[in-house]
Amino acid sequence: MAKITPSFEIEVETIDNDHRRLVDFTNQITAAIDDQQYAECARLVPDFIALSKRHFAREEALLDKFDYPGIDQHRQHHAGLDDKMETMLTLAGRVEDNRLARETLRREVFFFLMDDVINEDMDFKKFLVDARSKEK
Amino acid sequence: MQGLHMVAVHHAYGSTAVLNNISFTVPAGELVCLLGPSGCGKTTLLRIAAGMERLQAGSVIIDEEVVADATIHVPPEERRIGYMFQDYALFPHLSVLDNVTFGLFRRDRVTAKERAMEMLDQVGMARHAARFPHMLSGGQQQRVALARALAPEPRLFLLDEPFSGLDTGMRSRVRAETLAVLKRNNVATLMVTHDPQEAMFMADRIKVMGANGRILQTGAPADIYHKPVDEYVAHLFGDMNMFEARVEHGQLISSFGAIAADAAVEGTIVRVLIRPEGMTLSNTDGSNTDGGGPQGGGALVDILSAHLLGNSSLVRFRVRDGINGGAEFHVRVPGSFDLTEIGPIWARVDPDHIFLYPLA
Numbered sequence: 068m069a070k071i072t073p074s075f076e077i078e079v080e081t082i083d084n085d086h087r088r089l090v091d092f093t094n095q096i097t098a099a100i101d102d103q104q105y106a107e108c109a110r111l112v113p114d115f116i117a118l119s120k121r122h123f124a125r126e127e128a129l130l131d132k133f134d135y136p137g138i139d140q141h142r143q144h145h146a147g148l149d150d151k152m153e154t155m156l157t158l159a160g161r162v163e164d165n166r167l168a169r170e171t172l173r174r175e176v177f178f179f180l181m182d183d184v185i186n187e188d189m190d191f192k193k194f195l196v197d198a199r200s201k202e203k
Numbered sequence: 204m205q206g207l208h209m210v211a212v213h214h215a216y217g218s219t220a221v222l223n224n225i226s227f228t229v230p231a232g233e234l235v236c237l238l239g240p241s242g243c244g245k246t247t248l249l250r251i252a253a254g255m256e257r258l259q260a261g262s263v264i265i266d267e268e269v270v271a272d273a274t275i276h277v278p279p280e281e282r283r284i285g286y287m288f289q290d291y292a293l294f295p296h297l298s299v300l301d302n303v304t305f306g307l308f309r310r311d312r313v314t315a316k317e318r319a320m321e322m323l324d325q326v327g328m329a330r331h332a333a334r335f336p337h338m339l340s341g342g343q344q345q346r347v348a349l350a351r352a353l354a355p356e357p358r359l360f361l362l363d364e365p366f367s368g369l370d371t372g373m374r375s376r377v378r379a380e381t382l383a384v385l386k387r388n389n390v391a392t393l394m395v396t397h398d399p400q401e402a403m404f405m406a407d408r409i410k411v412m413g414a415n416g417r418i419l420q421t422g423a424p425a426d427i428y429h430k431p432v433d434e435y436v437a438h439l440f441g442d443m444n445m446f447e448a449r450v451e452h453g454q455l456i457s458s459f460g461a462i463a464a465d466a467a468v469e470g471t472i473v474r475v476l477i478r479p480e481g482m483t484l485s486n487t488d489g490s491n492t493d494g495g496g497p498q499g500g501g502a503l504v505d506i507l508s509a510h511l512l513g514n515s516s517l518v519r520f521r522v523r524d525g526i527n528g529g530a531e532f533h534v535r536v537p538g539s540f541d542l543t544e545i546g547p548i549w550a551r552v553d554p555d556h557i558f559l560y561p562l563a
Binding site: 068074174 | 204210224226227228230233262264272407408421422426430432
């Protein structure tokens with residue numbers, strides 16, 4: 068089960084809240100697979116993707132506001148996740164009757180959450196915390 | 204969360220940064236592979252995870268326990284980690300069974316022996332339990348090392364170039380067996396290798412590391428192979444052909460004809476990379492193609508050489524004329540390629556297999 072421990076907090080409320088909601092989605096998707104609630108799983112994945120996209124937009128706006136020097140790189144990283152999100156949507160459509168799709172989806176959702184969303188955001192944690200404290 | 208989490212790890216030797224703000228996760232039951240050239244910092248990361256190298260900045264978490272951060276350093280022997288390295292490091296004076304039992308000192312003799320035999324059975328070495336390491340082949344020693352490392356039920360398993368001491372045939376067999384055992388034991392595994400094929404075979408997720416101590420790309424093996432983020436990553440996974448093309452009206456213009464390229468910037472010259480299996484040779488030009496196959500008429504080429512590699516051949520050719528005239532390429536074709544029976548040959552590019560990068 069995924070959860071946000073203090074080590075994974077960015078210390079920016081909006082971003083951490085998004086991460087928590089994405090973690091909740093990940094756990095719900097995993098539980099739906101475990102409980103063989105495949106229709107529920109197929110319903111959750113598009114919502115998970117939609118929230119991820121909104122999160123990326125919010126994050127980019129915030130980084131833009133504080134002139135984060137690595138913003139182009141981070142935008143590129145987000146853009147590069149389109150294929151992975153498409154893959155998860157495709158897998159979600161196949162969970163009903165395909166064991167490999169279920170296993171792959173479970174793995175991809177978790178790696179996406181941890182590596183592509185949360186761990187990547189660690190890159191700008193220090194910058195953002197410093198920038199916000201100067202603002203105060 | 205079960206597994207290994209390395210968060211914002213930074214490490215330097217003197218003034219030289221070898222790891223630059225690295226964060227990643229290895230969930231329980233998954234195998235993550237760090238792939239990169241010598242000196243990119245991948246072994247340092249492994250040593251930091253193990254506790255053999257003291258963490259300078261960031262944190263290391265195993266199964267929700269912080270084992271290293273600014274104030275904490277849990278010593279390696281208390282982290283419950285299994286290791287397997289290139290040299291199997293078996294004790295030469297102990298039998299196979301005693302080697303595997305060695306790490307089970309917290310258990311009583313009977314349960315330790317039962318667990319050791321269970322692991323030897325898993326790796327197919329139970330019948331060799333009474334033998335000594337010098338009586339075993341390299342592959343067998345590797346299996347014993349695997350059994351020994353997994354016997355104490357580690358919460359994290361670390362592999363550092365574990366198969367590089369084995370010959371080619373043995374290597375593929377042992378790594379397949381190792382992967383099966385790791386999956387059966389549901390352990391989070393971090394592996395370091397410089398061998399892309401090994402990474403692709405073993406990993407659920409590959410992290411490609413660059414010389415700057417950063418992770419260049421993360422993804423499932425197929426993601427990285429089919430969508431390399433840059434030329435460096437593309438080259439890392441095998442031979443590449445390269446040519447330049449001009450972007451006009453959403454198409455790449457080259458000796459190989461017009462190829463759809465929506466993502467390229469109009470009016471620029473781009474570098475096109477394509478793997479040998481993404482090109483085809485035929486003895487007809489493509490002017491009558493119906494669009495179902497590779498686009499464009501293809502380039503008229505001269506065959507330079509053909510090498511049979513078993514079930515395929517590697518054929519080298521040179522483009523006769525056009526923008527890429529004189530450039531040499533290689534293509535992989537199924538079966539053997541008969542150099543004596545050929546007339547004019549055209550080479551074509553499969554647009555689904557090209558990678559475009561701006562000219563540096």
